[in-house]
Amino acid sequence: AQSVTQLDSQVPVFEEAPVELRCNYSSSVSVYLFWYVQYPNQGLQLLLKYLSGSTLVKGINGFEAEFNKSQTSFHLRKPSVHISDTAEYFCAVSHINTGNQFYFGTGTSLTVIP
Amino acid sequence: EAQVTQNPRYLITVTGKKLTVTCSQNMNHEYMSWYRQDPGLGLRQIYYSMNVEVTDKGDVPEGYKVSRKEKRNFPLILESPSPNQTSLYFCASSRTSGGFTDTQYFGPGTRLTVL
Numbered sequence: 265a266q267s268v269t270q271l272d273s274q275v276p277v278f279e280e281a282p283v284e285l286r287c288n289y290s291s292s293v294s295v296y297l298f299w300y301v302q303y304p305n306q307g308l309q310l311l312l313k314y315l316s317g318s319t320l321v322k323g324i325n326g327f328e329a330e331f332n333k334s335q336t337s338f339h340l341r342k343p344s345v346h347i348s349d350t351a352e353y354f355c356a357v358s359h360i361n362t363g364n365q366f367y368f369g370t371g372t373s374l375t376v377i378p
Numbered sequence: 379e380a381q382v383t384q385n386p387r388y389l390i391t392v393t394g395k396k397l398t399v400t401c402s403q404n405m406n407h408e409y410m411s412w413y414r415q416d417p418g419l420g421l422r423q424i425y426y427s428m429n430v431e432v433t434d435k436g437d438v439p440e441g442y443k444v445s446r447k448e449k450r451n452f453p454l455i456l457e458s459p460s461p462n463q464t465s466l467y468f469c470a471s472s473r474t475s476g477g478f479t480d481t482q483y484f485g486p487g488t489r490l491t492v493l
Contacts, residue, residue, distance in 0.1 A: 273418075296478070307382075307468055307484035308421075354420060364409070364428060364479050365436060370420040 268355055270369035277345055278377050285340040285372045287355030294360040297338040299329055302352040302371075311353070314338065325349065350376045380405045382485035384469050390491045391459055399454045399488050401469035409472040409479045410452035411436070412444065414465040415487075421468065427452055428474065459492045466490075 271286045289295060296315050300308040312323025319331040329340045338355060355369040382403045391397055403410065411426035413436075423436030427446040441463055443455040452471075456463060466489050470482040 268420075270420075298481075300482075300484075307486050308470075308482075309484065310481045313481065356421075358479065360478075362477075364426060364434070364474075364477070366411070366423055366426075366479075366482070367437070368413075368421040368423075370418060 268357055268367050268369040270353075270355055270372050272372050273370065274373045274375070276375045276377055279347055280344045282343050283341065283345050283349075283374065285353050285355075285374065287338045287340065287369055289336050289338070289355075289357045289367075291336070291357065291359065295357045296360060297329075297331060298356040298358075299323065299327070299338070299340050300354045300356060300368075302354065304351070308354065311340070345374075345376050347376050347378060349374060380483070382469055382471050382483050384467075384485040384488050386488060387486065388489050390493065392493050393460055394458050397456050397459060397490075399456075399467060399469075399490070401452045401454065401485060402450050403452075403469075403471040403483070404450065405471060405473070405483065406449065407471035407483075408449070408474045409482075410446065411470045411472075411482065412442070412452070412454045413468045413470065414438065414463075415468060416465050424454070424467075456490075459490075461492045464490060464492045 267290045269288045277283045298313045299311040302308045314331045322328045385400045412424040413421040422438045425444040427433045469485040472482045
């Protein structure tokens with residue numbers, strides 16, 4: 265069975281500090297990996313995705329993530345956060361051989377403190 | 379403007395009263411999907427559709443029905459809602475390439491309360 269674990273449910277961080285949001289997955293097959301962001305009272309939008317190629321992926325708003333196959337992880341990072349980054353962040357995976365069913369983590373609530 | 383629309387945005391109903399939540403996209407996407415979001419559980423996929431007349435179960439399909447008669451529309455039907463279906467529901471759509479589903483575009487959500 266597929267599972268996606270986001271280890272931190274809440275992450276408070278001061279403005280301009282770096283942040284890392286952790287995501288681990290369990291799968292016996294190769295996967296595609298996604299990070300989505302949900303701002304208050306809105307739907308989700310894509311931050312970045314890993315499909316193939318370079319394991320370091322850059323996304324919107326200065327975020328990046330690194331795919332680590334041996335550790336089955338896809339942690340999200342930003343070197344300097346802004347107040348506007350306050351949101352809920354979701355990691356998601358789909359299987360390469362099907363690519364149509366998606367599994368989301370439970371989410372990490374990032375709060376940026378002025 | 380490219381978008382996914384859902385209606386209604388808010389709905390309060392009673393147990394057993396059939397309801398339909400509509401979803402429409404204007405991006406000519408082949409793939410559409412329904413999710414429910416619950417505190418502490420994240421998003422869970424209910425049903426998805428690869429194209430017209432093609433639907434598949436996600437992780438939590440019990441108590442829900444879907445249909446895909448037109449490419450742009452993917453309604454979610456609760457024939458006999460129960461309180462445990464109180465949740466925030468999202469519709470999403472995506473283009474597909476070689477059977478692979480790429481970036482999903484999400485609607486604004488429908489908050490459903492079943493009394």
